[in-house]
Amino acid sequence: MRAATYQGPGEITVEDVPKPEVESPEDAVIRVTHTAVCGSDLWFYRGESDREEGSRVGHEPMGIVEEVGDDVTSVEPGDRVLAPFAISCGECEFCRKGLYTSCVKDESWSGENGGGQGEYVKCPHADGTLVRVPDRYADDEDTLESLLPLTDVxxxxxxxxxxxxxxxxxxxxxxxxxxxxxxxxxxxxxxxxxxxxxxxxxxxxxxxxxxxxxxxxxxxxxxxxxxxxxxxxxxxxxxxxxxxxxxxxxxxxxxxxxxxxxxxxxxxxxxxxxxxxxxxxxxxxxxxxxxGVAPVRAYAEELMDDVLQGTLDPSPIFTKTVGLDDIDEGYRAMDEREAIKVLVKP
CATH class of the missing domain: 3.40.50.720 (NAD(P)-binding Rossmann-like Domain)
Structure with missing residues (x-):
């Protein structure tokens, strides 16, 4: 599959990398249809925070479930889902109190999980992380673009x-x-x-x-x-x-x-x-x-309800849209303040 990777300050390239696979009964693999460039991505892009060169980037995926492990019960192949920027097990002490960003499993979208700015991601704790979009909205592009900011901003x-x-x-x-x-x-x-x-x-x-x-x-x-x-x-x-x-x-x-x-x-x-x-x-x-760091999974359902009812629409923050092959242009536009937030469609 193709995925965006960090190659040093000011350099994001799209590389062929191994596609993630279901390895655990709690895993799900998602085909990414929408993702975004985040303002926090600019810190490593500008060289102002450390990141390993060659690492996969991105943490705001939305897409279609392709495969699930045997223990996954909340989603199934074909479901439309959005994924908060922090992976959470949903069962530990902190997840139970709604502090999903302090999950003891400490997983991220990078590495073998695929990176959020790529064609596929693996969610290692699908039931604790993924938010299912109702079927009637699964192909409504305007609604999907309004839901994507719920992954983070x-x-x-x-x-x-x-x-x-x-x-x-x-x-x-x-x-x-x-x-x-x-x-x-x-x-x-x-x-x-x-x-x-x-x-x-x-x-x-x-x-x-x-x-x-x-x-x-x-x-x-x-x-x-x-x-x-x-x-x-x-x-x-x-x-x-x-x-x-x-x-x-x-x-x-x-x-x-x-x-x-x-x-x-x-x-x-x-x-x-x-x-x-x-x-x-x-x-x-x-x-x-x-x-502190926002436990966005705790707010996802209530915010999604408002989006689906038409009373909340954050999609105007996306002022530029690029394909995955042009994601470097998306980073440049945000870095130079030409775009508020960039929508990426792999």
Missing amino acids: MGTGHHAAVSAGVGEGDTAVVIGDGAVGLCGVLAAQRLGAERVIAMGHHEERLELAEEFGATDTIAARGDEAIERARELTHGGANHVMECVGAASAMDTAIAIARPGGTVGYVGVPYGVTEEGLDVFTMFSDNITLNG
Whole structure:
């Protein structure tokens, strides 16, 4: 089969690799029909995080089940499924409490499982991981493109809103205008926020944030952005969603949180460890920091229900579509901010 592989900073190539096979009674093999390039993929693409050259990449697959092991009961060959970015057994202590990203099995889509940006993947814990799409929507392309973000960014944006404690009638500030931040706007609006303030650096993305339900947008940077957010919230927000991961974004989130407020953070934290956090402000203002890597499997069914009912549609985050052979162009477009998120159709 063909799969995207990392060959060094700025270089993604499509190579012929062994097709994964069912090896365990809990396995399922899926023919990938839709996948995507994630903002977190850009860290290794830019050489800012370590990754083995030649490794297969991608973690947001959707497709058709081709084969299952003898113990798999939740799906069967021919079923349409989506797969959260984290593989989970569904049975361990952490999976049972909904913290699927801490599954003790510690499996990923890379390596012998095929990589999410390829023609096939193997799911080693099919019953604990895969989410079956109802048959009536299995070939509805518009619906499928709306469901694909549930593999990662929509669930992650939702986790930011949940972690920040967003509820009916609240004011929420969303930091970041990437795919996760934009999905965070959708999530805050879905949870009943009366006011959603989106902060970012790209006017066209903030326009999409408004389409998603943002009532206000802030395109300023640094202290000017913080001052503007505090003005709009009359001194700070009770619910702040950090959807970037950079140290500067976390500092901004803490600075605009109201005393007693909560920062829900889901951005992959690059640079935060080295530069540190403003712990004193959190301490003195009793600011709660809540969040982490999103257990998107815990949210998949409820978000899918809304997509299928037509009340949730994150698909506009896909602003470019490529075939697998052109996936390097997809990475380049996201790296150069020409695309919010790239849809890949193997």
